[in-house]
Amino acid sequence: MKGRSIGSQLFASVLINAIYPMQNFPIMLVNSLLGPFAFLIVINFVSHGALLGVAIEGAFVMTMVSSGLALQGDLAHLKNDMKFQDMIVSSPTSAFIYIFGMAASELLYFLPNFILLSILLILFVPLTSLAAFTVVTVMVIMFIFSISLSFLLSTISVDVIQSWAFTGLVSTLLSTIPPVYYPITYIPLPWQYIAYISPTTYAAQIAQAAAGFITITPLNFALDWIVLVGASIAMVLIAIKKVRWREP
Amino acid sequence: MQEQTGRLVCRDVGKVYSTGTVALSKVNIDIPTKGIFALIGRNGAGKTTLVRILATELMSSSGTALINGADVIKDPKKVREFIAVVPQESRLLMWTTPRQMIVAYLLYRGFSYVNAKNRAAEVLKTVNIGKYADVQSQHLSGGTKRKALIATVLASEASMLFLDEPTTGLDPISRAELWNLLNKLKKDHFIFLTTHYLEEAERLADQIGIIENGKLLNIGTLDELRAHVKYDFSLTIFDNKARIKPRAGRIVTGLDGNRQILTTQKEANRIAKELIRKGTRFSTSPVSLEQIFYFIVKRSINEETEEKDEW
Ligand SMILES: Nc1ncnc2c1ncn2[C@@H]1O[C@H](COP(=O)(O)OP(=O)(O)O)[C@@H](O)[C@H]1O
Ligand SMILES: [Mg+2]
Numbered sequence: 001m002k003g004r005s006i007g008s009q010l011f012a013s014v015l016i017n018a019i020y021p022m023q024n025f026p027i028m029l030v031n032s033l034l035g036p037f038a039f040l041i042v043i044n045f046v047s048h049g050a051l052l053g054v055a056i057e058g059a060f061v062m063t064m065v066s067s068g069l070a071l072q073g074d075l076a077h078l079k080n081d082m083k084f085q086d087m088i089v090s091s092p093t094s095a096f097i098y099i100f101g102m103a104a105s106e107l108l109y110f111l112p113n114f115i116l117l118s119i120l121l122i123l124f125v126p127l128t129s130l131a132a133f134t135v136v137t138v139m140v141i142m143f144i145f146s147i148s149l150s151f152l153l154s155t156i157s158v159d160v161i162q163s164w165a166f167t168g169l170v171s172t173l174l175s176t177i178p179p180v181y182y183p184i185t186y187i188p189l190p191w192q193y194i195a196y197i198s199p200t201t202y203a204a205q206i207a208q209a210a211a212g213f214i215t216i217t218p219l220n221f222a223l224d225w226i227v228l229v230g231a232s233i234a235m236v237l238i239a240i241k242k243v244r245w246r247e248p
Numbered sequence: 249m250q251e252q253t254g255r256l257v258c259r260d261v262g263k264v265y266s267t268g269t270v271a272l273s274k275v276n277i278d279i280p281t282k283g284i285f286a287l288i289g290r291n292g293a294g295k296t297t298l299v300r301i302l303a304t305e306l307m308s309s310s311g312t313a314l315i316n317g318a319d320v321i322k323d324p325k326k327v328r329e330f331i332a333v334v335p336q337e338s339r340l341l342m343w344t345t346p347r348q349m350i351v352a353y354l355l356y357r358g359f360s361y362v363n364a365k366n367r368a369a370e371v372l373k374t375v376n377i378g379k380y381a382d383v384q385s386q387h388l389s390g391g392t393k394r395k396a397l398i399a400t401v402l403a404s405e406a407s408m409l410f411l412d413e414p415t416t417g418l419d420p421i422s423r424a425e426l427w428n429l430l431n432k433l434k435k436d437h438f439i440f441l442t443t444h445y446l447e448e449a450e451r452l453a454d455q456i457g458i459i460e461n462g463k464l465l466n467i468g469t470l471d472e473l474r475a476h477v478k479y480d481f482s483l484t485i486f487d488n489k490a491r492i493k494p495r496a497g498r499i500v501t502g503l504d505g506n507r508q509i510l511t512t513q514k515e516a517n518r519i520a521k522e523l524i525r526k527g528t529r530f531s532t533s534p535v536s537l538e539q540i541f542y543f544i545v546k547r548s549i550n551e552e553t554e555e556k557d558e559w
């Protein structure tokens with residue numbers, strides 16, 4: 001068949017991994033909608049509203065990370081439990097189209113959440129257009145980072161139990177340790193160094209500084225960018241190098 | 249190199265997994281890509297490994313394989329244009345209906361959404377599961393789910409279908425229905441199927457390959473395989489104490505522990521009369537694929553262990 005449509009192939013992943021599951025299991029939509037709000041609410045109450053703005057921004061970054069990480073479990077499930085990936089490997093769809101489509105499906109799945117958060121952000125966080133642009137850029141970079149990491153892990157995992165372990169570990173590293181919902185200065189000093197292991201810390205710091213919640217030196221601001229972008233490029237390159245479409 | 253179109257050719261295909269398991273060694277196949285080819289073998293014989301290599305899902309460790317002239321190892325893209333695969337233990341996604349599954353798969357193959365929908369409706373009828381088209385797969389029976397998976401690959405434009413143990417775990421009626429379907433499909437598709445149900449191969453296959461311990465022991469039509477066994481009649485004796493001395497043929501212990509005599513039809517007749525006279529319980533028939541399989545595999549095991557062939 002001539003002229004296979006890449007658009008069709010991307011849409012197939014979105015159907016399989018977002019539209020069909022939400023259509024057939026509507027509870028998934030509720031989960032996607034409410035998931036990242038839990039922490040936002042806790043932080044808001046505990047800080048008596050003082051950290052609401054930071055926490056909304058944090059929830060945005062976290063949604064990007066979670067939607068990227070969700071890919072790991074979904075890909076592993078389709079590959080290991082359903083043997084679905086093998087059906088696609090032996091079809092004209094390439095690895096990259098498959099992954100791009102799946103990544104898009106995660107974004108779509110979290111779309112209701114993004115809309116709600118955007119409304120909150122506009123209501124409670126006064127952002128200049130430059131700051132808004134910075135926050136969006138940071139979110140996109142975090143998404144690319146976690147998508148690449150997810151993909152890498154999904155190719156390694158051979159069983160769903162193993163992939164739960166990966167998800168648990170990675171989400172501790174990317175979302176529990178880093179000070180996403182509050183400034184890093186809230187963490188006592190020796191522990192701050194641990195937080196700096198995670199790229200999310202840099203992403204959150206850039207977003208918080210852009211919105212004026214914290215002040216950091218221009219040098220630190222530049223360093224944050226360098227680490228965040230550097231780590232993401234490295235992760236993408238590793239993922240591309242390790243891509244295992246046909247099993248070795 | 250000779251013209252390879254219309255043939256599936258494996259030359260010395262070998263596979264050693266990273267664990268050190270030798271799953272295939274020097275597999276050679278040269279068959280026309282028409283009708284049904286059944287690869288039979290026990291669990292762990294290497295069927296899935298061979299299917300996955302041919303279906304471009306797994307790299308081989310050595311050898312070459314060509315399907316219709318396209319190199320499976322070097323040019324997987326070309327092969328993927330005309331093959332479609334139902335992997336062993338693949339499942340209909342729990343959160344889709346058969347129609348949704350087919351539509352999505354066709355989109356992956358590059359169909360437009362409208363074409364995919366039309367084609368799905370058509371194929372659901374062909375496979376006779378139209379009334380389950382919009383039922384979520386968690387509510388479908390095993391047989392219907394398997395049919396829906398076959399419908400999925402069938403709906404595509406692929407002319408070559410790889411089905412890895414398509415009937416394993418199905419009840420006898422669902423299995424018979426699937427056999428009917430495959431018999432219909434083979435008119436315009438080449439079907440490469442694996443099974444350990446020998447009756448399935450016997451009923452469906454135009455060509456049969458016997459694989460054991462990573463080696464392809466034999467390949468050919470049922471008659472060609474039968475020609476490999478010297479004796480084409482068999483008697484099974486249900487009394488272990490009965491003393492029988494065939495004038496021609498060999499005595500083997502069957503899978504069920506009963507003695508079997510493989511012999512000529514004439515000698516089978518003579519022994520049968522003797523057994524009737526003695527009142528010994530027995531049965532007799534032309535050798536089935538099961539007996540051929542057992543004979544060929546057993547011979548290979550004995551060669552391996554250098555055990556003397558006492559039959
Ligand atoms: N991914 C793998 N890694 C290591 N060994 C494997 C793998 N897959 C299969 N094997 C081994 O290779 C041999 C052949 O397996 P397989 O091709 O699945 O056989 P069959 O499909 O005939 O049951 C078996 O010994 C099996 O344990
Ligand atoms: Mg198998």
